[in-house]
Amino acid sequence: MARAIAGGPAASCCSSGVEVELPPEDDAWVEGRALVASVEDVELLDPNASAEQLLYRLFHQRGVRVFRSRDLHAQCSCSRERVERMLRSFSQDDRDHMVENGKITVTCEFCNSTYRFEPLDVREPTPSS
Numbered sequence: 001m002a003r004a005i006a007g008g009p010a011a012s013c014c015s016s017g018v019e020v021e022l023p024p025e026d027d028a029w030v031e032g033r034a035l036v037a038s039v040e041d042v043e044l045l046d047p048n049a050s051a052e053q054l055l056y057r058l059f060h061q062r063g064v065r066v067f068r069s070r071d072l073h074a075q076c077s078c079s080r081e082r083v084e085r086m087l088r089s090f091s092q093d094d095r096d097h098m099v100e101n102g103k104i105t106v107t108c109e110f111c112n113s114t115y116r117f118e119p120l121d122v123r124e125p126t127p128s129s
């Protein structure tokens with residue numbers, strides 16, 4: 001088991017031979033990663049140990065707060081209208097370079113949705129006078 005000692009000597013060693021070097025105590029991110037790395041598989045599989053107990057074991061010296069859980073679901077804020085607005089913000093020259101096989105195709109890197117446009121549908125609006 002790797003063991004990190006915050007605020008202790010620069011390096012610590014334990015029975016597994018894993019050595020963890022910690023920078024000064026105020027580097028909470030590095031310390032947190034080292035503490036999480038110290039979790040053993042049996043701790044994660046123990047039906048008698050809750051996630052809250054594990055968090056307390058790891059972070060009680062720093063203070064730990066558990067927020068109410070929320071259900072997660074995949075959701076992307078992209079839409080055809082947003083992509084169209086984004087395309088209109090480019091110069092005509094840039095849009096001309098985006099045309100492949102007569103269409104402009106945009107794939108959202110977050111949700112992988114694909115939007116296809118006719119080049120004429122995303123040209124800049126004609127200024128009205």
Ligand SMILES: [Zn+2]
Binds near residue numbers: 078108110111
């Ligand atoms: Zn998307």
